[in-house]
Amino acid sequence: MYNFYEEYWRPFGVLLANMESEGMLVDRSYLADVEKVAIAEQEVAVQRFRCWASKYCPDAKYMNMGSDAQIRQLFFGGTSNRKDVTQVLPNSKTFKVLNSENVIEDGKRIPTKYRNITLHAFGVEMQTEMYTAAGWPSNLKTIKHLFTDEDSIEVEEPSNISLVSSGMPDYGSAYVAFGQGKKGKEACHAIAALCEVCSIDSLISNFILPLQGNDICGKIGRIHCSLNINTETGRLSARRPNLQNQPALEKDRYKIRQAFVAGHGKSLIVADYGQLELRILAHLTNCKSMLGAFKAGGDFHSRTAMNMYAHVREAVEENRVLLEWHAQTGEEKPPAPLLKDAFAAERRKAKMLNFSIAYGKTPLGLSRDWKVSLNEAKETVQLWYKERKEVLKWQEERKRDALTKQHVHTLLGRARRLPLVANASNSQKGHIERAAINTPVQGSAADVAMCAMLEIDKNSQLKELGWRLLLQVHDEVILEGPTESAELAKAIVIQCMSKPFNGTNILKVELAVDAKCAQNWYAAK
Template sequence: MAKAKKLLLIDGNSVAFRAFFAMYSQLDRFVTSAGVHTNAVYAFNNMLEVLLKNEQPDAVLVAFDAGSTTFRTKEFSTYKDGRAKTPSELIEQLPYIKQILEARGIKHYELKDYEADDIIGTMSRQAQAAGWESIIVTGDRDLTQLTTPHVTVDVTVKGVNELEVYTPEHVKEKLGITPDQIIDLKGLMGDTSDNYPGVTKVGEKTALKLLNQFGTIDNLYANIDDLKASKMKENLINDKEQALMSRKLATIITDAPITIGLQDVIDQPDDEDRLREIYTELEMKTALAKLGGAAPVVDTKPAKYTVLDDKTILALTKITTPVAFELEMLDDNYHTSDIFAFFIGTEDETFVSTDVTLLTIPEVKTWLEKAPLSVFDSKRNIVAANRLDITLQNIDFDVLLASYLLNPDENSNDLGRVAMDHDYQLQTDEDVYGKGAKRQIPADDVLFAHLAHKAQALIGLRPHLTSDLADQDQSELFTAMEMPLAQVLARMEITGIQLDQTTLKQMGGEFEQSLKILEEKAYAQAGMPFNLNSPKQLGEVLFEKLGLPVVKKTKTGYSTSVDVLEELKSSHDIIQTILDYRTINKIQSTYVTGLLKAVQPDGKIHTRYLQTLTQTGRLSSVDPNMQNIPARDEGKQIRYAFVPSEPDWQIFSSDYSQIELRVLAHISGDPNMQEAFKEDRDIHANTAMKIFNLDSPDQVTPDMRRQAKATNFGIVYGISDFGLARNIGITRSQAKAFIEGYFEQYPLVRQYMDDMVKQAREKGYVETLFHRRRYLPQIHSRNFNLRSFAERTAMNTPIQGSAADIIKVAMIRMNDRLAKEGLKARMLLQVHDELIFEAPTAEIATLEDIVPSVMDSAVDLAIPLKVESHYGKTWFDAK
């Protein structure tokens, strides 16, 4: 049987919108000398190349909206009202996108009074009737209603190149309904992004439940009398016309009066001369390079390299200019990965070798330790070099850190991918070495050529990244915070923290006994033995044998997730037993077994800090995650196993008290919150007094304080009344009153939050006190949930990010202070707002004085920072 032909249908407006915001953080960089923005053109063109390469379609059509007026707006005048206005910087790029499509032999089409969706729907059905397969690419999940066995809808998830593939089976798995029922779902629940109402108080969960029961809206209304009397039934009856109208608005037309057919969209060859003209006008140098018309922003020179030996390497010690340097490893854990090669590059040539012992020749080692180096990932190279007994002291540029600050959304650890983000052509390590279990070192000629190109990239990208950092007012953040922090973190990782394996193994034995006792208890409560670690068997016991109410189902059976078990707590004693079992089992597997596996030959844990992972600037810890070691309940005793590495030493801990709330008080300028901190009042009791209308802190009960604390921190993260109610076990109306009471007490906090959302809408980003940016393209999303998340993020990022920056400054200054004082004390860990040290007992009194002093003065706020310190023979005792 002949292979079916393939039609690629692209939702032009939707994908262009996604392309624009995928590279929104680089909007100011993608501007031609004539002042034309090109970020959307660049991203759209790249996506198009990937799609054409992956799909190999026989025909392609890109559909665009013809305007804001359609048959839908004529039927419902406020249809799509309230959507954010399309940015002018995107509007100016749409004609260029269409010009590129024409030059690439790709048809684009729009139809008066209809939307792009309707064109796509009609063409997909034409293709299906002709025996073709269709692939639809869009950023709008509404188009998933078009899926059939012959029509697939690929929805952009992140940027424009990460796609979620919707087939009828995936729709059913994800939503629990068929593609045909999506319009009924929209009819019942409405759509805030398209601004049509649905039925009052009917959300997605209720709508899905009704459709699972009745199948369609028509059948629901035909059997409306079967529903028991309720407010929902009343709303369904009253809003019937709204539901039917909303379904009609949601329905994509599949027989629109289009004037094109399949033969009109057959893919045609590129007009390279025309493409070259467009790319030249738009100064798209990488695209031009692929046509052979020009070089990319930074020249990719031929792979010129010299292979070093023990005689020729000595000549490098005469180099005084900055050089590119990297120790090459295949695996992520640079504490243990084999170092199989290195390169040292100048502007003219790259020197390479697979013999890393050459770097330990005394003259070379001395030179390398002082040479000004440009690298990719300072910390990785510092730690790896330390394994060769080389101390890199003069790394003065890090491409990874610079790129991360410029766009924290793109946090790849592959130089090739980072280079591509900055319009530089370079193969990725994955391209050269492979991925996963198939990773391997290629032949020397391939390896050395790759290393030479990486060296050229490090040298060539530096001036462009330096300029971009200056343009974004981030030069100081880069040079005074992130670069020195990498040195500090590297030293902490190299030092590691001692693990008392005997103590930990003893704990493991005790946990094992507890698990056996809980297992037997569960068997008795269930009336039969079963595997507590099997969700399937547990589900059968709970919901079939014991007959407990089913809360939620998954595609594989009954859900036995924590939230389900918490909801069933009062139903049967076995539930608490299972929860206790899971808690201890997690401690045993994650912390006892996991930490024992992670301990290295020196008896220490050497975690890795990820400096470029989070969008807020917070550090993360992996291999193992030391920031997740429990701080309370049963798991806290794991901290007994962390001890000083030398006799007569202590573990010393200092942490910021309520740093995020203090940052909020400073940023918002709220006088009531600032006064509370200046007078060293209990901020949670202070808030409780207001929301419970109390006259004195003495009237605040522990439970009131707990609820006020949840409100304080919830507000920081933009929590809703629904979320607060769920978190602290109160009604939604009570939660709403709590939030209103909070804002009455701290009115400038509300003003601050409104201002941050406004700034995000206007600038596309928000900043910390230290000018760390977080870009929020979804602030303009048509999707209510995505837009709401972006708004909450705009509120909390300056707070969370500033707190993270403050502790980074404290770590840098603390490292300097320890050296200046000549102390033996060592900084070991950073765990959120806490710094952990080990020190001789004789130095503890000194640390009690200088650590809080340094941490307190890390930044000048309108209110004081507060630091609490503790120490003891173990980490447990020091907290």
């Protein structure tokens, strides 16, 4: 390990310190404007849910939408505790809330700061498989599945309902619970508004407000987070603030990444690997199917979706959608929609399947994620392994390593020590086995990213051009430099990342790199 430290971690530590010093420039005025919009949209969603809920429980129009206890009372009043059936949520309960409407209660002359409201259950049976550690129904995880089985119902326009292949709206269980028809639809859209309130609140509290703090942004408006090599797999972590924790692009309704900008006369280069961990899995397992798919090129998750769903395969075969497209000279857009755009939901499920199975997730866990039967999940897993037997064999070998050697290794030889399996409980054993499968893959991805960053940092041409690394988010790196040399620098960055091991690639698969130049992080994604 000393040789590893001298060759990799020591220069990597110096690089991380330099990146921390550089920091990322933040447009705080943009965030302030976004905050106003977010608060206004959240209030609209709050009123939409309260208006609907008050039809069943009059005092719901005064409820605190941020209170888990009050939300749980409305949906699950009368439900028994999963761990102790003698404990039951009451059908009705009194709560103290802020008297924001200045209601004058009986016996009072003036409105008080707080007032009491009584919330009772909606009176319909709500099924849930999600529970808190204390044994009560888990609000957000459960409620999301009450209004839709997919993320398909648009809250803003109730008429915009995605249709599945059967032609029926993809509503959740609340549609039936509230009597189907008009009432069922109203319930689903109201509950969708509740989820929207929670989503917006998360964006405000976790991203929009923290990034405006005076203690974070220095005099020159840059954020300097702390980058650390302190995870079990060797991946970087960040804190104060955690700039790696950004909302997923499809959930980033306020384009928060747009607040991260380049300085005057400069641009950002954002470069990331395509399906890095799956490529590493293909290399480690020597899986012919995966190696062949990556050699053929294109989107691996889209290929999986095509093999999973008959209607997707039919669309590809009839050329109604394209599995992949490479722009030719003079072409600005593909002749038909790409599969990843036309069947985004199916591709998301395929992506979940690829990573879940690749990391050793059990059929039981997959059945809970997908809300399908255990048998259906088992059949799906078996279909995945049918074409990838080498992966299954490799995973079993890693489990044996955990049992006999108590350690596993990454691509560059870093070891992760594992607890003794013999003394572990069943749940602990499952965790150890998943770690034995996950670490070589995620840890090797961390090795590749580290080597790529070192290649970029030591590239003399990039230094002469004035380009510097600012941040790494797992498989993605961000650089800043003069706009006039952006395209040249981008080509050099791609070269460094595609051949990260001292100018070579030691993997059996090519390392696909996508890079863009822009004035802000969002535009470069």
